[in-house]
Amino acid sequence: MLDGIIMKGIGGFYYVKTDEGIYECRARGLFRKQKIKPLIGDKVCIEVTQGDKTGYIKEIKKRMNELIRPTVANVSQAVIVFAIKNPDPNLWLLDRFLLVAEEKGLNVLICINKIDLSNEKEISDIINIYEKAGYKVIVTSCKQHKGIEELKVCLKDNITVFAGPSGVGKSSILNSIQPKFELKTGDISQKTNRGKHTTRSAELMELSCGGLVVDTPGFSSLDISNIDENGLKEFYREIKKFGCNCRFNSCMHKNEPDCGVKEALEEGKISKERYESYLNLMDEISKRRRY
Template sequence: MLEGVITKGVGGFYYVKTDRGVYECRARGAFREKNITPLVGDRVLIRESDSNKTGYVEEIFERKTQLKRPPVANVSQAVIVASIKNPDPNLWLLDRFLVLAEGVGINIVIVINKVDLVDTNTIDSICKTYEKARYKVILTSSMTDEGIDELKEVLKDNVTVFAGPSGVGKSSLLNKIQKKLELKTGEISNKTKRGKHTTRHTELLELEFGGYVLDTPGFSSLNLDFIEKEEDLKYYFKEIEEYSTQCKFSSCLHISEPGCQVREKVESGEIGKTRYENYLSFINEIKSNRRY
């Protein structure tokens, strides 16, 4: 049998890259019986069939990491892309992506794209918020090439999920990083100022300077039902977790409790106000989910 990695899955077919080339494979029926679905990024063993470059996935090696949305395995880091203009930054959605990635336990980098479209004051405000939240932030523009070399260094020798809502310029950035990728880019709707979906499936793309990147479809929502208790949400907001140890009560949810250091840090600007507001929004969502 051959060992390889699933680089793409479409319509029940899995495309597995091996030392002998790419094989178009079906999954064994035993996987369906065990309710196991092969994922892009899975390292697998395949059995060749008589037909040229086709086969069957026989075994899936243990996964180091797994994301549900997008459904990918064995990524080492997430690059979350937001745009500063066209469309305007959706920090509520950005924080949901961050919560999901924090839950998987992978390294996270934030990319703020289209920085050529606005003044530096607008950019600085968002950068400071997320740098205070202990994230690396890269400013990019596919028009001026700003930040492209820095982004390449981050991607090198990693398996990276490249995620973010539609229209923020993910495909344009990847095309700048490596022209041979030739990913389809989309226009921004004049009516909604939101992106039109251009990526139809999740695909593992090999980078010529080392590593892989997963180009994923855009998303409009991310479910937080994997967080069962609202007191656990602080572990997904690094700056809130850090300051929560200084609160008067260990059970503090940082809503209205006396002696809350987190709220004091919001007032002093050490924690971004928008980040805190999104935290409160997610707390209410988790409480609501728990009632059903």
């Protein structure tokens, strides 16, 4: 019996990385009866077939987490990638990506790409918003190879999913981190100024700098239907932090007196953009509940 991790799955075959190499495995019928499907990223125990590099998955160990889109287990980190230009950054969408990652319990890193296309003020304005919120922000340029080495350090010893809109340069960044990947990159549509999807199916890829990355389009589902008004404030880091200073434990940080969040906003400790993002999503959740 060998311990390993599922790197990819194709047509009922699972490719499991172990200390003795990659084994092509099938899952025992027991999992089907239990309605359990092995996922990319699963830590498993396999029984090896003598004479070749094949075997059977005998045990799927307890998952730390499970993402639906992409379908992958045990992700420890999300790198949310946005471009400073081409396409222009959509901060509302960035906050939604962050919300999904926070709800899944992932460590989150924000990557602002294509910094060669912009000026320092535009870049620093966005950095200030999200560093103030409690996030680490790395700025990158694949053309100038800026920020790539710093990003490599953050990927070490993690299973990382890259997420963000199409066209922001996720595949280009991965190719800069590890050129042998040779991932297909997409052009920006001249008509819509949006990227074309280039990544198709989930697979774990090993980095020479340490760690694994999920080669997928990232979160293709930004559904927050399982988050209610009370839950929302738990997934905005700065709202949760300064909410401890509110007079009422049930404070929603809207119109209540002695609100620690609004005081922090007035003192510049919380950005106006993030607070408005919180209120807009609160309104969306409230309308959804009414209907």
